[in-house]
Amino acid sequence: MTTTTRSSAKERGNSTNEGAPPASKAGAGSKHKVEEGTKSPEPKRPKKSDEKEQKTIEETIGGSEQTKQEQQAEQQEQQEEIAKDSEKEDVAKAEKETATGDAEEPREDAKDIPSSILEKGIIYFFFRGRVGIDRPSDVDEIARSYIILRPIAKDAKLGSGPIGDAGNSRVCVVPKKVLPKTGKDRWISFVEKTGASFSELKDEFLKSNDYETKTAGTRHSPAATPVAEGVYAITSTGKDSHLAYILTLPDKLGEVQKEIGLKEKGSFIISTRNPQYEPPKNARIPKGPEYPKELLEEFRSLRWAPTQPRHLDYVNTQFLLVGESSGIAKALEQQKKDQKEGKNEPAEELEQLEEEDAQRMQDLDDDDAARIFADLQADAGHYPKLPTTF
Template sequence: MTTTTRSSAKEHGNSAKDEAPPASKAKPGSKHKVEEGANSPEPKRPKKSDEKEQKTIEETIGGSEQAKQEKQAEQKEQQEERARDAEKEDGTEAKEEADTGDAEESREDAKDIPSSILEKGIIYFFFRGRVGIDEPSDVDEIARSYIILRPIAKDAKLGSGPIGDAGNSRVCVVPKKVLPKTGKDKWISFVEKTGASFNELKEEFLKSNDYETKTAGTRHSPAATPVAEGVYAITTTGKDSHLAYILTLPDKLGEVQKEIGLKEKGSFIISTRNPQYEAPQNARLPKGPEYPNEVLDEFRSLRWAPTQPSHLDYVNTQFLLVGESSGIDKALEPQKNDVKEGKNEPAEELEQLEEEDAQRMKDLNSDDSARIFADLQADAGDYPKLPTTF
């Protein structure tokens, strides 16, 4: 390729063989020596600024083309890098989706579901030790019990994997240390949290908490301890509503489960308190539920009404749990209209749901505690293990 110096020399009539002196010797204002046999003195070397202006068309086009190619190569590399990042993110999301799962699946015989089942889903039983007691050694060291309800669609069945977070979990508080066992046990309980995500359960319910008091200084509220997991149904028998359950975990009831008042299959009569009447003095809450008028109208003039699932979707709903020593037979009694229409029996529905739940929980882990916390998308290592003995 010709240089700008040679192009300049050619323009002055010099031979193409003539060479310009090195730039280091071409001092400003000095003349070049005339070589022997030369016809004319050699011209001054142009300044660097002139060199840029005197580039040939070939050089200009070549430089632009090279810059263009370099830019294209850089853009291609950036695109490939973005594609790799996107693929990595997709893989992470896919893994998270596989880990969190959604075990709810539609079923073909949805029309055969009995009308007496108002709601069904997964039920978890927890308790929390008294302040400063992380591992209670007997019932007296338990502060209170909890029931977590995670509803699923009435026409759904359970497939494999974790139940999945639908953001519809409820935390119900049983102020007593144990659950009601017979008809003589009547506990007023309340809804502490509704529409909860699993993350909210972890941050606001499951974990331990340290807090300051004016008189006793720092107090430690222990983490919630899992007691059992299973399936449930809120049913109606016409006159009453019932909360029936069948336990999946643990496989065999231990001392703790029996002391808490759990059975392999159990139920409670459940009624909602009308907030338009004053609550008993020992069961008053700072604030009542904010029911809309259509819910308030359901109570009519009754102080207590059969619980509807919608009642449990309001924080501070108070409900009465009455023990049923007869098990779940009464709660799952078939209704005449359902029998007439050939629908499935409520007991068969709940038992089938428990079988599906047992299979999916078995696949989650080999440890009962890890299974429960995996289902709630929490790390079992951060919480107490499911106890069977004190």
């Protein structure tokens, strides 16, 4: 161990004097002398004021405590940041779930759904007043009526909360202002927008609009006014297709709803026009639907064909609404095949959907219009109230 210590000391000495001229060897017991021509060792450097001074034990302990407090404060700040980020993620997740339709829930008895129901979902009825008329006082002051269809999956049921935005809403225009009431009423309507998100509905359909004209100057197109909300089903009875609905809002039909042609439970025979034939002169639109070849072939030589839900997924699809004074009974007849297979009755299916929707809408708000606009993710304060009287 003594040899090792000396060796280390010798190495340190060699390292310190590296580059210095070698000193002459002295005999045993003689004093070391500085040879001529060698430099005297440099004097010890004075301590600079900016160098780190040695701290006392008390100062060191105090510094450690201060450092510990700073570390704790930093850790707490980091934890708060993590909590904030987590909260933001939870909010974003909730918004995403709402946006994709969290009111839709899977059903356990999906196998019992009747085949005659081709599509089901939520239906909204709106109208828009004529230019410059925000609050129509009668039907004559209405420019057009609208039907908005928001489909849901056939094997789904409605839970709580807003329906959510699946980006699959359709806006259908009824130029006649009112809905057909009997078989004598045959209105040609058309699809104005398909695959619409709720934000598109707010920006392009619901809100009012001011525009300039060369002859009349600034014109005002009023915001869309809600009239009713409910559930619907597009059904097939073999020969015909039907659009059946049951209203959820308002709870009781008012003068406005009756004048528009709405019923608590109603239906229409619905047929799609073959765009390969010329439309009636009083129902021309600038451009027809862009159907794919296979869809056009399904019409064969028919001018009108029973409406399939996929027909309504094309802008400018024209369809005929024929009133049914008998209500929804014919539209919701059970087919023999479904009866043999023990499927649910179509009427029971739609009534169950109406009950689910009624419960869902009650949880949204106390005001009918606010409920509808909450469903469409819009601020009800920016739009007209749901009227029951003119």
